[in-house]
Amino acid sequence: AAQLDSALRFFLGENDVPLVPFPDWETLPYDAFSPHQDIISERLAALAQLPTLRRGILLVPVPTLMHRLAPRDYLDAHSLLLDTGQTLGLEAMRLRLEAAGYRCVATVMEHGEFAVRGSLLDLYPMGSPLPYRIELFDEEVESIRRFDPESQRSIESVGQVRLLPAREFPLDENGITRFRQGWRARFEGDPQQSPVYRDVSNALAPSGIEYYLPLFHERTHTLFDYLPDASLILTTDTVEQAAQTFWQEIGERHEQLGHDRERPLLPPVEMFLPVPEVFAGFRTRPRVQFQHFELESAHGTNFATAAPPSLNLDVRAANPTATLEAFLAGFDGRVLFAAETTGRREYLLELLRGHDIHPSPVENWTDFLDNDTRLGITVAPLEQGLLLTDPPLAIIAEPQLFGLQVLQRRRRKRAERDTDAIIRNLAELTIGAPVVHEDHGVGRYLGLQTLRVGDTDTEFLTLEYAGGDKLYVPVSSLHLISRYTGAAPDSAPLHKLGSGQWEKAKRKATEKVRDVAAELLAIYARREARHGYQYHIDEAQYRAFAAEFPFEETPDQQAAIDNVLASMRDDKPMDHLVCGDVGFGKTEVAMRAAFVAVQAGKQVALLTPTTLLTRQHLENFRDRFANWPVRIESLSRFRSKQEQSQVLTDLREGKVDILIGTHKLLQDGVKYRNLGLAIIDEDKAQTMLKMLDVLDE
Template sequence: MNSPPDLPQPADPSPLKPVWLPEPGHETVWSHLLGSSRGLAIAQAARLHPGPLLVVCQDARSVQHLDDELHFYLGENNTVPLLPFPDWESLPYDAFSPHPDIISERLLTLYRLPELKQGIVLVAATTLQHRLVPPAYVSGHTFLLETGQTLKIEAFRPRLSQAGYHAVAQVVEPGEYAIRGGLVDVYPVGATTPYRLDLFGDTIESIRVFDPDTQRSGDRLTAMRLLPAREAPLNAEAIQRFRQSYRVEFEGDPQKSTLYREVSKGAAPAGIEYYLPLFFETTATLFDYLPDSTLCVLEDGLTNSMETFWRDTGERYRVLRTDPERPILSPARLFLEPEVLQSALDGYQRIRLSVMTTDGEQAKDSDIHFATRLPPVLPVNPKADVPHLALFDWLNTFEGRVLVVAETAGRREVLRRLLFDHGFEPVACDNWQAFLDGDMRLALTDAGLEKGLLLDTPHLAVVTEPQLYGERAAQRRRRRESARDLSAIIRDLAELHLNDPVVHENHGVGRYRGLQMLDVGDGPTEFLTLEYQDGDKLYVPVTDLARISRYTGTHPDQAPLHKLGGDAWEKAKRRAREKAWDAAVELLEVQALRASRPGHAFPTRDEHYEVFSSAFPFEETPDQARVIEEVLADMESARPMDRLVCG
C-alpha cells in the first residue's frame, strides 16, 4: 500500500474546517471521529473535493446511520447530492426480486454517476461486491419525452415493455404504466411521482405530475426522462443472448427449467437478477460508473465483511447448485472476490475511517486526529422526581452552544415545554446550518439523528434523543404511506377474480367476467365486463375502477344479480338511505345528549408521558401514531370521549 505524501498535519483539526485530503493513489487515516462527527467530516470533504465521494460502509445498518448523519449536516438545500446505492435486500441466489423502489434508486444512481461532478454515493461493502449491468445498458435504454414530440402509442407500448415497464390498470409504483386512449400514465424509475402524458393525436400535448392515490394532475413539465425499469433487459436481443448463454452454462434440457421458459416468453421471473451475466457479453462493477476524480471513504472492518459475505455465498452455492429446475451461476460470475475489490479500491485516493471509541486512545503520527469528544450520555430516570435532571445539570455546566435534536416535531414541542418549565429558553431552529450560522445559546430542531456531537473548536454540542432515552428500534419503511382507505374500494384489477360479485354504484350487483379491449372511437381501451340479470353486459372503462366496490353481503355464490335498467337497485338504495337516516337521527340524539354533559379534561402531556412513550422500543406504524394522537386529543378535551380501539 502506498504511503501518503509527507505533508504537515493541521493542528487540532475540526470536522467543521477544511480537511486534508489524500493525493491520488494514496490513503489517509482519519481517527477520533466520535459521535456523528464522521458524518460532519464527510459532508465537509464532499464540499471541498472536486469530484464525487464513494463512501463504503460495513453493512446496511451502518449505511442507514451515516445516511441520517449526512442528511442532517448537508441540509435539504445543499449543492452536494446524496446518492444511495441500496442493496437488493436478498440473500445470494434467492428466488425473489428486489422491491421496485430499490431498483428505482439503484438505476437512478447508475444513470447519474458517470457525469457526477460532486456528490456522495453511499454503499455497503457487500453491495459493492455485486457485478452490475454495463453502463451502455443504462444509457442505451434511457429516453427523453418532451411536449410537442410525436409519440405513436402502437410503437410506445412495446418500447415500454422492453424497457421493463409493465401495464396495470392504475399506476402506483415505479416501473408501471397505463394507457387509456389519449392518456398515458407512467411511473418512471428514479422519479418521486408518476407522470401523465396527454396526447392530441400522435403529439404529446402536455406532461403533468399526478398523485397516484387521488389521480389528480399537478404541475406541468416540459420533458420527462424514462430509465429502464429493471436491471435485467428483456428485449429480443437480450432474450436470445440469455437462451444461448444458458445452454452453454448449464447441462441438460433447458426446457425443463421454469426460469428458461419464462425468460423465453419475455417474462421476468422472480430472482432474475442473479442471472445478469447471461444477458450481457460482459458485466460491470460500480467502479465502471465512477469518474476518475472519485475519492473513496472506507470504514474500518470492510475486509472482514467482504470475506464473510464471500464465504457465506460459497456455502449457499454448494447447497443450492444441484436444483435442476433452477441451476445457479458460480459466485465468481456474480460477485467480486475480496482481493479483487480491494485492488480496485487501491487505485483511488482513499480516506480510511479509524474506529476509535474512547477519548484515551492514541492515534499514529500519520493519522489525522480530529478534535472531537464523546457526546455525553444524559439518561432520563422515570422514577426520579426530576426525570431529566442529568440533562438540566449538563446544560447548566456546559459553556458552549447546544442544539437539541428531537425525532419529530411533536416530540420537539414536548422538549421545548419541558426546558421552559425548568428555566431554559430554547430557540426554534430550522436545521443544523441555521444553528451554525446563528448565535443562539440553546436551540431545538427535529431530525432523524441517532448520535450526538461534541466539538472543542468551536465549542458546541448536538444532543439527540438516544442520549436521553436510549436507542429505539426504528423500522425503516421504503414505501410511502397512502392517504386512502384501501379497504373501501377495489384499487387494482389484481384484486378482482373471474366471476366475483361486484357492486357498481349506479347499476347494482353484477358479476365480473374479465377484461375486454374495445375501440369506441378513441383508440383501443380496456374495459371491465360485468354481467347482470338475463345475461345483460355492462362495459366499464378501467379508468372508472373507483365506481366498482366489493360485494360484502351474503356468500358470493348466493349474490343476487340486478337487472340493468330496472328499479330494484334504486329501491334497495332508497331503503338503505332511509335506514341510514333513521340510524343517523338516533345517533345524533345520543351524541347531542352526550355532548351536553361535561367531561373530564386530563392534563396535557408532560415529561412523565414523554419518558413513558420513549421507553417503547419500536417505531409506531402510521395507523398506531394517528390513533395515539386522536386518543390523546380526546382525553385532553372537555368533551366526553366515545372511542373504541381494536388491535
C-alpha cells in the first residue's frame, strides 16, 4: 500500500483527487501492544471522512481490511463541532473529553491530549494535523487558533474545529459496563484475576486493549460499511493469497497466545473477517481486478503495457550502461528516469552524461507530459518502472538500474534478547551438543530424564562432564544453561565437576575485565585533563539540514545525535561509540556530526573497512549533502592514481571537506589542512588506534 501510495501521488501530480490513508495498527494479531496515537488519529479521520466522500482514493492492505471496526454510529455519537461564539463550560468540556478518551496533560504535544490553563483550552483532536488553542471569554468561545506543538506559538485563526473520539472504543460508563458484561459472557473463571478486566473496570486502557474492541460495542462494522454506496473496488491478483496468509497467521497467533488465563483471547471470527466474508464484501459493489497476464475473455480489458525491463548497470563491465543503451536505441518512445532523491538525481545525471546519455530535468510527471523532450529525469521514489507500448512511453525507476540497494527504507525491528546465547526451548538442544552451565561450566547435553524427587516426578536435563560425571538440571532452571560458542562443538573442552576449573576460568576473565577497566579509567582521566576544539553550531542551518532527513528519528537515534552534538559543543576531546544493527540509523548520526564539523570550517575523515563500503558511503553522503556546498571525495582502489593524487592535493589545500576511504587514509602521504572529526566505521582495534594517532598529529 505504501508503494502504491507513492506511485499514485507521483502520477496524480497537481490533481486534486484526495488520497485517503487508512493505516494498519502495525501490531501482530492479539499483540499486547497498542498502536501509536498518530496511527489511531489517521484511522479515525479516514473513518469519519469516508461515508460522505464523493471523490477520492482509499488505499487499504488486505490485513487492515480484515479487521472489524467500531460501528458508524459510534463516531457520530462521540464527535463534536466547536464554533466561535458558542457557549462552552470548561468543566463540562473537560469531563466530555476524558470520556471520549482524551488525556489531560500540562502541555499538549500529541494527538488525543488536552490542557486547561485559565481561560485557555489547548486541544489536539484526532485526525487533525495541528492542535488548537481555544480562548474563552467567560463561557463564550472567543477565538480558535491552530498552534505549533513544538514552539507552542499560534499560527492562524479558524472558525470551527471538529473533535473526533480519541479511541476506536468508548471508555465511558456505558462502554465499561458493556465490556464487563461481554467479558463475563465469553470467558470462564473469575474476571478479577485478569489485569485487562481490572484496568478497564477502573476506566484505564491497558496495552493491547484494541484486540477486545468487540466487547465495547453491541455490534461491529467492517470497512465495507463505511464505504459510500457508489464506491468502486479495485483489487490486485494477490489479494486472495494475502487474505489466506493473514487468516492463517491469525489462527497461529490465537493458538500460540490463547492459553493465558489472565489474558484470554476472543475467537478470530469476532475480531477479524474470515476470507469468505472479505470476498462477500467485494461482491457488494462494482469491482475491477488487475491481472499481470493477458486476458482472452471479452469481459476484460488488456492495456497496452509490458513488463518494465531490468537495466542493471554492471560496474565491472567495460561499458556499465550497455544494457540501458541497447534499450534506448531499440525503444522509439519517450523515456523518463525517476531518481529517489535530489542527490540521487545529480548522481544519476553525472553517471548518464559520462556515457553520452543526456536526460533533461523536469519538475514532475505532468511537466514531462507537457513538453516534447525524449529523455527526461525527475525526483520520484518509485519502486517499479512503467512501459507503455501505445503510445510508446517508459519510466525507468532506480531499482531497474541499481537493484534493490537503492531503496532507502528504515527497517524497524522489535527489541530482542540474544537468542543465540540463551536456550529458550528444549527443542533447540540436540543430544551431544556442548552447553555452558552458569555455575559448573562446559558439559554435554544427554537429553531429558524423569527422576522421582520426594513424591513428585520431575524432568531434568542430563549434562555430562569430564570423567563421565553427570549433572541433573531441573527444567525450571533452564535459564542457567546457555549455548556454547567457543571452538568446534565436537572438540569442546569439558570441565570436571568439583575441580575448580570453571571457577578458575571465571576468575581469570574477571581479572582481565579489571585490567581493561583500569586501562579505560587511565585513558579517560588523561582525556579529562586535555582540551579539544569547541564547536559552535548554527542552529538555523542545522535545523534545515536535519529537516531534509526523510525519516522520523527513533528515540535511540535522536538520543545518540543529541549526545554527540553535546560532546562537540564541549571543550573536551570527543570519543563516542555508536552501536546498532544494520539499517538502524548509525550513518545519519555520523552525517549530523559531519555537517556540524564542516559548517565550522573543519575537515572530516570517514574510515571504512572495505572498498565496497567506501563506495556506498560516498553515494549516501553525496546524496545527503546534495543541497549544501560540501565537497565529498573518496580514496579507494576504484580511483585511478591520478585521481587519488588530485584528491590528496586538494585535501592538503582544504578544498575537500569530507574524505571517505579504507586504510589508505592512514598512509603517510595523507595530510589534512584542518581535520576536526574522524568517523570510524570499523571494528578492528588496531585500525582504530592508527586513526587516533592521525588525530593526535
